[in-house]
Amino acid sequence: MRALTWHGKHDVRVDTVEDPGIVNPRDCIIKVTSTAICGSDLHLYDGYIPTMKAGDILGHEFMGEVVEVGAKSTLKKGQRVVVPFTIACGSCYHCGKHQYSACDNGLPADNQDIAQELYGHPMAGLFGYSHMTGGYAGGQAEYVRVPFSDVGPIVIPDGIEDDKVLFLSDILPTGWMAAENADIEPGDTVAVWGCGPVGLFAVQSAFLMGAERVIAIDHFPRRLELARKFGAETLNFEQTDIYDALMLMTGGIGPDAVIDSVGLESHGLYVDNVVDQIKASTFLGTDRPHANRQAIIACRKGGRVSMPAVYGGFVDKWPLGAFMEKGLTLKTGQTHVQHYLPGLLQAIIDGKIDTTFLISHRMDLEDAPTGYQKFHDEQNDYTKIVLKPGLNG
Structure with missing residues (x-):
């Protein structure tokens, strides 16, 4: 064959x-x-x-x-x-x-x-x-x-x-489980990093589960357009400071839940991501978790982090202090x-x-x-x- x-x-x-x-x-x-x-x-x-x-x-x-x-x-x-x-x-x-x-x-x-x-x-x-x-x-x-x-x-x-x-x-059950792991409540604002297939199904699923607002984050215009068709608000990370934009859109509180649909190959010219890329290219590291770090920092206090994205090894510079001090909950898994x-x-x-x-x-x-x-x-x-x-x- x-x-x-x-x-x-x-x-x-x-x-x-x-x-x-x-x-x-x-x-x-x-x-x-x-x-x-x-x-x-x-x-x-x-x-x-x-x-x-x-x-x-x-x-x-x-x-x-x-x-x-x-x-x-x-x-x-x-x-x-x-x-x-x-x-x-x-x-x-x-x-x-x-x-x-x-x-x-x-x-x-x-x-x-x-x-x-x-x-x-x-x-x-x-x-x-x-x-x-x-x-x-x-x-x-x-x-x-x-x-x-x-x-x-x-x-x-x-x-x-x-x-x-x-x-x-x-990808459909993965996007659905991602939204389910976000423990969405009526009236919630949910931010989704990555508008690839899983992210787009997470957007669709979040609305079906009762989210009032979904904010989709990516840099590909076509993918952001697809997210808007489901009613999502969109942010292009190449044109916008994502943290500042999310604070402005949520009155300084932050999203109730965040979904990382990006995974171990984050893109973008950010200091932490450039360092991750250098480490990966020199076999001093594996994953590039910039999107995950950003999601944790942006999530509101007491909020929920859902991580359907694939990670394979070890990460550093992970904001454990912010995760603990803000009382966040993380759910993930295949x-x-x-x-x-x-x-x-x-x-x-x-x-x-x-x-x-x-x-x-x-x-x-x-x-x-x-x-x-x-x-x-x-x-x-x-x-x-x-x-x-x-x-x-």
Whole structure:
């Protein structure tokens, strides 16, 4: 089969690789009909995530048709399914609490030591996202093996096109959980850093959860325009002092809740960010958390910080004193996708949530390397790329 593979920083290629097969009775094999390039994939593209190996198959946002099932799978051949990016067993302690991204059994035993050493505990497995998260082949391919297929995938009713439901795999539930973690109350003002896919879904979700005002922060005009379509007020961080603007907009109090949708590759010519970039380039540091620092400083006293953004290692110059003195609360984590799928699918069916606004480009899987380069370098125009195996053939 054909699949997109990682070969190093800014080097991804579509190769012919071995077809996947059933390994465990709970597995299924799906023929991928749609897959997307995620902002988190760019961290791999930029070489920020450790434990990648040449030839690893990328992609964690995908859906398709079931073509083969293991003896204990609950799926049937021919069903259309969306697959969560998190791989969870459904029966361990954490899955029992619907904390699927903390699953004890999502990682193969051989991969658990890596995460144990770095983070203290292993987490759930992730498709196409390094050997630290299981070394699972991803979904930017013609076919993919789905472990625990009796727990993860959700069956899509006939008549609903892929574009409407594909983002159930990751970014829609991630944006929803980001808003939920902000503990939004009626009348709240919520500030969202980053108007990429997750940030835009967080904006949409925050309004649905009762926020009175949402202030979206970015520097790409097209992304800010999309945020305004949901009713958000917007700030361009290249043109505005964000802290001063937020204080002015909130009468000096600050936002009730802040959402960091930027993550470990913050942009902007700020002193702390320049230092972070130098450290990262000289292997003296990993993450660039400027947006997170800014969000904490701007958040009102007693406010809430939600962090759906990906961070991979250690950070310094983090404003712990401000966090403590202001009495803030932080909620974060990989998304418990399986927990949110039924409700979000129904919201899409009922017309309460739209996802198609985000798609700017569709490409054949064979064009994926160009897609990565465009999504990386032209983020104003390329808000979301959907890859379709066989689109041009």
